[in-house]
Amino acid sequence: MQELFPYLLNGVSVGGQYALIAIGYTLVYGILRLINFAHGDVFMVAGLVMVYATTAMPMYLALPLVIAATVVLGFVIERAAYKPLRTAPRMSLMISAIGVSYLIQNLAFYITGGVPQPVTTPIPWISDDILVLGASTKRVTIVTPILTIALVVLLVYLIQKTKIGMAMRAAARDFETAQLMGVKINSVISMTFVIGSFLAAVGALLYFTNYPSVAITSGAMPGLKAFVAAVFGGIGSIPGAVVGAFVIGLCEEVIKGLGYTTFSDAFTFALLIVVLCVKPTGLFGEKVTDKV
Amino acid sequence: MSEQVLKVENVTMQFGGVVAVDNLNLEIDRGEIVALIGPNGAGKTTAFNVVTGVYQPTNGAVWFQGEKIIENHPQGKMKALYKGEHAGEYTHALAPTPDRITRMGMARTFQNIRLWKSQTVFDNVLTAMHCRTTGNLFTATFRLNRKEEAQQRRRVEELLEEVGLTDLRNERADALPYGKQRRLEIARALATDPKLLLLDEPAAGMNPQETDELTAFIGEIRGKFGLTVFLIEHHMDLVMDISDRIYVLDFGRLIAEGTPAEIQNNQRVIDAYLGVAEDA
Amino acid sequence: MTRDRKKTIFLAAVLLVILAAGVAVDLALPSYHIAVKVIKKATVYALVAVSMNLLNGFTGLFSLGQAGFMLLGAVAYGVLTIPVADRLSVYQYFDGGLIQFSLPELLGGGTVGTTVGMLLALAVGGILSALVAWLIGLPVLRLRSDYLAIATLGFAEILRAFFQWNALGPITNASNLLRGYPDFQHVTSYFLLAGVLIAVIVLLINSTYGRAFKAIRDDEVAAEAMGINLAKHKRMAFIISSFFAGVGGGMLAMYNGTISSASFKSSMTYEILLIVVIGGIGSISGSVIASFLYIFSSEWLLRGLDSGSFLGINAPGLFKNGFRMAVFSVIIMLIVLFFRRGIMGDKELPDLLGRRPKRRRKEAADK
Numbered sequence: 001m002q003e004l005f006p007y008l009l010n011g012v013s014v015g016g017q018y019a020l021i022a023i024g025y026t027l028v029y030g031i032l033r034l035i036n037f038a039h040g041d042v043f044m045v046a047g048l049v050m051v052y053a054t055t056a057m058p059m060y061l062a063l064p065l066v067i068a069a070t071v072v073l074g075f076v077i078e079r080a081a082y083k084p085l086r087t088a089p090r091m092s093l094m095i096s097a098i099g100v101s102y103l104i105q106n107l108a109f110y111i112t113g114g115v116p117q118p119v120t121t122p123i124p125w126i127s128d129d130i131l132v133l134g135a136s137t138k139r140v141t142i143v144t145p146i147l148t149i150a151l152v153v154l155l156v157y158l159i160q161k162t163k164i165g166m167a168m169r170a171a172a173r174d175f176e177t178a179q180l181m182g183v184k185i186n187s188v189i190s191m192t193f194v195i196g197s198f199l200a201a202v203g204a205l206l207y208f209t210n211y212p213s214v215a216i217t218s219g220a221m222p223g224l225k226a227f228v229a230a231v232f233g234g235i236g237s238i239p240g241a242v243v244g245a246f247v248i249g250l251c252e253e254v255i256k257g258l259g260y261t262t263f264s265d266a267f268t269f270a271l272l273i274v275v276l277c278v279k280p281t282g283l284f285g286e287k288v289t290d291k292v
Numbered sequence: 293m294s295e296q297v298l299k300v301e302n303v304t305m306q307f308g309g310v311v312a313v314d315n316l317n318l319e320i321d322r323g324e325i326v327a328l329i330g331p332n333g334a335g336k337t338t339a340f341n342v343v344t345g346v347y348q349p350t351n352g353a354v355w356f357q358g359e360k361i362i363e364n365h366p367q368g369k370m371k372a373l374y375k376g377e378h379a380g381e382y383t384h385a386l387a388p389t390p391d392r393i394t395r396m397g398m399a400r401t402f403q404n405i406r407l408w409k410s411q412t413v414f415d416n417v418l419t420a421m422h423c424r425t426t427g428n429l430f431t432a433t434f435r436l437n438r439k440e441e442a443q444q445r446r447r448v449e450e451l452l453e454e455v456g457l458t459d460l461r462n463e464r465a466d467a468l469p470y471g472k473q474r475r476l477e478i479a480r481a482l483a484t485d486p487k488l489l490l491l492d493e494p495a496a497g498m499n500p501q502e503t504d505e506l507t508a509f510i511g512e513i514r515g516k517f518g519l520t521v522f523l524i525e526h527h528m529d530l531v532m533d534i535s536d537r538i539y540v541l542d543f544g545r546l547i548a549e550g551t552p553a554e555i556q557n558n559q560r561v562i563d564a565y566l567g568v569a570e571d572a
Numbered sequence: 573m574t575r576d577r578k579k580t581i582f583l584a585a586v587l588l589v590i591l592a593a594g595v596a597v598d599l600a601l602p603s604y605h606i607a608v609k610v611i612k613k614a615t616v617y618a619l620v621a622v623s624m625n626l627l628n629g630f631t632g633l634f635s636l637g638q639a640g641f642m643l644l645g646a647v648a649y650g651v652l653t654i655p656v657a658d659r660l661s662v663y664q665y666f667d668g669g670l671i672q673f674s675l676p677e678l679l680g681g682g683t684v685g686t687t688v689g690m691l692l693a694l695a696v697g698g699i700l701s702a703l704v705a706w707l708i709g710l711p712v713l714r715l716r717s718d719y720l721a722i723a724t725l726g727f728a729e730i731l732r733a734f735f736q737w738n739a740l741g742p743i744t745n746a747s748n749l750l751r752g753y754p755d756f757q758h759v760t761s762y763f764l765l766a767g768v769l770i771a772v773i774v775l776l777i778n779s780t781y782g783r784a785f786k787a788i789r790d791d792e793v794a795a796e797a798m799g800i801n802l803a804k805h806k807r808m809a810f811i812i813s814s815f816f817a818g819v820g821g822g823m824l825a826m827y828n829g830t831i832s833s834a835s836f837k838s839s840m841t842y843e844i845l846l847i848v849v850i851g852g853i854g855s856i857s858g859s860v861i862a863s864f865l866y867i868f869s870s871e872w873l874l875r876g877l878d879s880g881s882f883l884g885i886n887a888p889g890l891f892k893n894g895f896r897m898a899v900f901s902v903i904i905m906l907i908v909l910f911f912r913r914g915i916m917g918d919k920e921l922p923d924l925l926g927r928r929p930k931r932r933r934k935e936a937a938d939k
Contacts, residue, residue, distance in 0.1 A: 080909075
């Protein structure tokens with residue numbers, strides 16, 4: 001137990017970061033029924049922008065810039081790559097998402113020259129080393145879960161109480177009817193991407209603080225895992241995504257702690273396949289019935 | 293006594309709290325044309341879907357050519373809801389997938405035409421013969437089944453001739469006018485070599501002339517292919533013209549059965565169609 | 573019927589020209605020439621893309637497990653063909669590994685023995701992939717479109733982790749390279765092998781089973797109502813596609829000269845999927861053409877974009893490492909968004925012949 005404690009601590013932290021990404025997946029899937037394969041890459045771009053911005057300008061400018069840039073990126077991706085395919089079959093939409101992912105990675109390769117960009121100027125305060133119950137870690141480990149929960153509460157409030165939140169719920173329930181009822185579907189979808197990207201940016205700031213560098217493929221794995229978390233929790237459900245993310249983060253770190261690092265990624269996918277086969281709607285998902 | 297082709301026994305189909313079909317019983321003999329009619333939402337298509345294996349009934353059994361093909365008799369607290377002599381009996385639920393039922397000799401068409409749109413008329417019919425091929429993957433891939441393939445192609449030609457689509461054989465299925473698409477669906481169903489043909493609103497969207505042609509056509513194929521026909525239809529002309537017997541559903545429940553003449557004069561049927569004041 | 577015969581003749585002519593081109597390349601260019609390398613790679617990709625098209629384009633199952641099956645085939649090929657004498661150096665961390673035989677050597681070596689041994693190893697890779705597909709197909713194929721995609725993707729990742737696992741090192745060499753196995757020297761050998769396999773897929777697609785696959789793609793409910801067993805046929809398509817992906821993986825290993833499990837990532841699957849999309853989902857000839865276009869441009873024709881000058885324009889600042897792929901992916905996005913039917917749509921090469929007479933007939937009718 002004593003040896004596992006640092007891993008558990010880390011698991012909670014990673015789980016929080018996955019949760020922030022997973023919400024982006026779950027929101028988009030809820031409305032467009034699209035696995036946004038590019039979301040992980042948006043997360044990676046946020047990391048890259050952080051590396052560049054923090055070295056070039058003071059922190060109080062750099063952090064808002066990271067968030068703003070990521071949000072704009074998410075918005076642009078939706079408008080350019082998904083909106084034209086609104087009436088196309090779902091397969092085309094998914095292919096477009098894969099294409100965007102490929103494009104972002106290649107652009108990032110061009111800009112970075114394919115070299116992982118070292119995180120040279122870490123964000124102060126949260127990067128400080130602290131001791132938690134005898135285990136040495138960075139402050140971000142403690143900050144992440146707290147910040148994650150706070151943001152999730154805020155988001156749930158937004159979705160339950162505001163007008164745009166109501167529109168989002170309506171669109172998620174029945175896209176076409178919502179449109180007929182006068183919900184401005186395009187702005188709702190844009191809003192979804194904006195929120196998702198915002199959270200991914202926050203997640204990236206926290207995630208990459210713990211890592212020495214950002215590579216162009218850094219987003220792929222966390223992205224996929226966050227998606228698995230969303231499926232595990234029941235896709236479309238925000239609390240589900242958060243719970244799923246923490247479970248996956250914890251399991252993954254514990255598996256590492258037990259010495260099976262090779263399988264920490266594989267475990268996530270095994271969990272995914274088991275969940276899909278046993279309870280495809282996840283922990284908190286609503287039942288979907290197909291009409292013949 | 294004529295041979296029984298289809299028997300539906302105490303079939304109930306419940307979706308959540310909605311009872312779409314309520315304790316349905318009906319029998320169809322070989323060579324008959326039987327119609328199932330009723331107002332919209334009466335549960336006609338649901339009954340078809342149960343018979344063809346798309347839905348598993350919540351209670352009841354279906355017999356086809358003397359063999360029990362579908363069965364489900366729930367027990368426990370659900371038991372009270374269901375009727376029939378086997379109600380509540382613990383049985384192994386029998387629920388074959390639709391493809392198995394089709395291979396047993398029951399073919400259907402769909403209310404909202406479901407052709408393979410991007411394929412040609414010819415291929416639509418040819419594909420439906422797949423379930424009757426005797427070859428396996430290997431012989432099919434390496435063309436060791438030429439004889440069978442040639443036979444099937446000849447049969448497709450015959451069927452297209454039969455439904456009058458020979459000229460259009462190379463057109464895409466979705467390029468055909470509506471009436472022709474319905475005929476193609478019938479040809480496709482016939483390609484599976486059925487004993488019982490289920491037609492779900494075959495005349496929907498057809499003009500009176502097309503409907504007349506269809507009426508004649510259904511009578512014709514019954515004789516030629518030795519078919520039994522079970523159909524759902526709203527066009528009363530057609531129904532009264534060709535049906536030997538008629539079953540009437542309303543709110544999932546059978547309210548009448550009999551010959552066309554009997555049905556036409558049945559007060560309950562008239563009420564169901566025209567509506568009747570609640571207190572009457 | 574005459575048009576069908578014309579199509580057959582046309583197709584045969586095209587294939588002959590391709591084969592002749594292969595022979596010509598073999599005679600004219602040394603095997604280290606970039607053209608030879610690119611053609612070999614494109615041929616392998618053509619096979620893999622066609623196998624993916626069989627599943628995604630013709631059966632309508634959106635699977636993203638291709639890289640996993642290719643990895644299986646690649647490792648099987650390497651493990652079965654590395655000469656025994658080299659095993660100690662290849663498996664240096666595992667005392668020469670567990671498997672102490674090599675198919676080409678078992679079959680007596682020489683040209684015939686080696687070739688047969690190599691083909692056998694490829695087949696074993698394919699069969700292993702097919703077996704694994706059968707196993708995972710049971711639960712996974714019941715899932716709806718996008719869940720199927722993510723489940724197969726996840727499965728490929730699991731497989732990759734498995735192959736990198738140290739405990740399996742004596743067989744798979746874990747995360748170390750497998751190398752030193754034989755390769756076909758000639759482009760023609762690649763052409764013949766991939767050509768025969770693709771031909772088998774074409775035959776399958778045009779058979780009664782292929783028609784059943786297309787029926788499932790176009791309307792599952794109707795297919796089932798017409799007596800087609802969905803579970804059986806989906807599994808069949810999945811297994812067959814995986815078999816060919818496995819063989820393709822083996823060929824890719826051959827071409828590469830080394831096998832590293834880490835390189836069979838999901839991005840490889842994405843790449844193949846994009847090739848299929850560019851060629852046209854549901855067109856075999858489209859996939860083949862797109863593979864060649866894709867590999868030729870990304871590996872060869874657009875190289876200048878990475879190294880300073882392209883089409884006579886000198887701009888080292890702009891044309892630096894990575895620009896090629898950036899431009900390339902923009903083009904792909906444009907195709908995905910605006911030319912969704914790809915190069916061939918769902919037509920095949922010989923269909924292009926049929927088009928002209930039809931138009932003429934229409935004109936005649938208009939008169």
